[in-house]
Amino acid sequence: MRRRAAPPSWMLAVTRHVLAPWLAPARIEEALGDVAELWAARRHAGRRPLHLLALRDIAGLTWHARPRRTPERPFTLTTFNPLLGVNTMWHDIRYAFRLMRRQALFSVLTLVTLTLGIAASTSIFTTVDRLLWKPLPFPHPEELVMVNDAPFAFGNNRMTLSGRLNAVTAFDGIGLFAEGGVNVDGLDSPVRATASVASPGFFTALGVVPHIGHTYTAEEDVAGNNAVAVISHRFWQLHFNGRPDVLTQPVYINRRPFRVTAVMPEGFSFPGATDVWIPSGADNQATGQAFAPKVLARIPAHVTWAEADAALTTLDRERGAPESTSTTPRFVGLQDQLTERVRPTLLLLAVSVGLVLIVTTTNVAGLFLARVSRRQNEFVLRLALGSGRRRLLQLIATEALCYATLAGVAGTGISLLALRSFAVLGSQTWSPAATMLDGRMLVISLAVSLFCAVLFSLAPGLAAGAHPAAQALRGGITSTRGRGWRWVRHSLVVGQVASALILLTVTTATINTMQRMANIDVGFDGENVLGVDVSLPITTYDTSDTSIQFASDVLDRLSAIPGVTAAGATSRLPGDSSVGIGISIQGADAAPAEGAPAPPSALQLSASPDYFRAMGIAVREGRPFTDADRAGAPPVVILSEGAARKLWPDGRSAVGQRIETGFRTKTVREVVGVVADVHLRGPHSTGPVVQLYLPFAQSSPYGVTSFALKTTGDPLAMAPQVRNAIDDVDPSLPVYNLRSMAQVAQDFLASQRLAMTMMGSFALLTLVLAGVGLYGVLAQLIEQQTREIGIRVALGADPNRVRWTVTAVALRLAVVGIVCGAAGAGIAARLVAAYVPRLDAIAWPTVMAHAGLLLSVALIASWIPARRASAIDPIQALKET
């Protein structure tokens, strides 16, 4: 029988009829074509199957062609969905906090460690940033230089910048400035203002545009025309209520009328906290006894220092200048110069805090690593259920970030408090210290926190999933972790021990230095002594008689205050940072031998009879001044021990000798006494103390007159009476700088004390952290080796021996750390010696002692894990795993 290649027409008709309700005509045609095609393809099958199959196809088409109730939506790929990521992150955060709550001890330990680390580093780095790196608030601060050893010119009874220096075209402005203070009258009450003497070039060099007015010009800086002043924005607001007519009204400076030419912009107070700037020579009292200006210049970017230098030397050669100094000027960047004194301390602190930060993060990394290995099963399960490695890393990183964020917030809060104590460093740099929260600080603390988070989540993250999943799921990970990871953890601990040793060593050196300095006798006893300053304007106190009379009147009233046991007057109290006058002294009786060395120079001070008693300055020989040493009486002098030794090195008694002193006119004076050396700027000031005291009545101070009062109680409580006493004599004088001299003595070493405290706490922190780190490693080790130890105990191992095995690990790590740390301490010693000049050398016996301390910390840290190990119940240990 011939098989037909096409389906019978009745079948096509049935198909068309059946499909008609369901399909569009075009689809029906297609279906018919399909039926025909399939028929042709199956034509070798039997007749009945052929028909049956065709009918089934048609039925199937009918069924599947029925209309859908809901139309299909376009397909969307679910592999990437940003919103989903946010959801998982939120999920992770909640998970992290759940875990945090569940493992309270771990969380508290981690958070406290991190907080301390972040707080320490944020505050130190902020201070370093603020004082050393933050650009000064002037345009192009990098172009500003200090010109040290610059030549000056003298003329018209005033000191000016050398004309040659002024002529150097390499500078975009050059000017001198010196800090001081002035009395400002004509306001609501007499005011003592921090003032600076500055030449017009000073403002040109700084390039700061005034808020209103103009800074005085060179034409206004000539004698007779120079009663001009520039005031700060702060001073303007405080005393002139920000009135613009300040420029038209006279301001009385040291009782002479001055014209305000400009108000500087807000925040400008350079140098220091200057409120009033006046030209040099406008008021010679402003800078006190001596005028020792500094020179500021701007070297534009297109001129190199070498070129500017060359310009100076060329000028020197060409003019052969009579005014030249023997030294050649040299440039120091302004910021470098400003931070010269605090840089070593700050760098030392920065390095230490860096070490602390490393120890902190490695420690937290260790803790995390330990915890991750405990959570190994969880991670493997997650991997097995299809979570990618990246997803796991995200989970761990989120946890780390949660910790870092919490610790970052707490740490920033703590460092805000800590920053207040750094103000003392700022006070030495002419720039306000970082005591406020600012964007840079936030950025720093954020960076530190993130750095921590990345560091301590990286290792655990990589470690997660290092195990084959099947093993983990089958029975949990029972074996000790791979050698590689154990090595990492061990080196973390070794690093911590080493850091602790380095810090301890350097700290001891700092503390030793500190103690050595604290033990130096400053020469005075500031306990219960009140110091107070007044400045007598020469316009009123134009003869020395008037100022001597003033001082004696004030002293009479001060002595009458109940509770005051002694009151003295002087030209300069300890702690005064102004520049003093050095005068040459030499024995008057022996004519100087030919070619003898130049006579020594001594700091000249004035003292009233009771000054030595009030300040507790010991009279070593002879007598203090008496009321008989008045003007017109035989000239007398009291030397400091250092001065006496300088003049008569053979040790003969100075009392009764006569010396010749004087700046311009020489006076022969009889030495009536020798007093203790007084460290006026603290025990760390270099050079021998060579001082001589003249009777106040024979040499009244030129700039500032200071009074010292020995009291029976709290000296500062006397302040109102002291003010009243001085007001009584002259109500127009501002009374300022009331301070406790004990505090002054304390502040001498404030920055050292701060450094010592910081270093000490860093060292202690590191020590504790190293202990925690050791404990963590050991605890983990025990946990992982529970089965092994169980077997050993089951086989009859001595518990002592088990304990020793654990302790030995701790000791081995500690010893390796100590060896590394000793090497590091050696290097640190050299670095420290280079950067901190007055620091004691590092003594190896103390290093050994610290090593012993670290070993005992290691022993203590291993004690709990060791006990836990020896207490393992073998049956339990074997059953559990």
Next chain:
Amino acid sequence: MKGDHLGEFEELVLLTVQGLVDQAYGVSVCTVLSQQTARNVSLGAVYAALDRLEQKGLVQSAVTAGTATRGGRSRRAFTITALGAEALSAMEQVRARLRRAATYRPLKHRS
């Protein structure tokens, strides 16, 4: 929800369309699937799947002229779209991951 996912049969049809390149139409897909899966695949099911895939944007169709065996009746040729190819590879990855996990699955739990 179906819009986001690829059913098992849909995936097979999509794979077949991809494999047949420009020769994919109802009958050819149906034939290949029947042969490869050794099961009776109904032509209606294939068309339903193809229509769904087209609605989801994973395949596209074009009407072409019919051959003599079809009595000159037209047919629709299906081709896979870029989205379709992407969906297939995503599915592939899911499977690979699951397979990896499956090999880790313990045969028997310890007590």
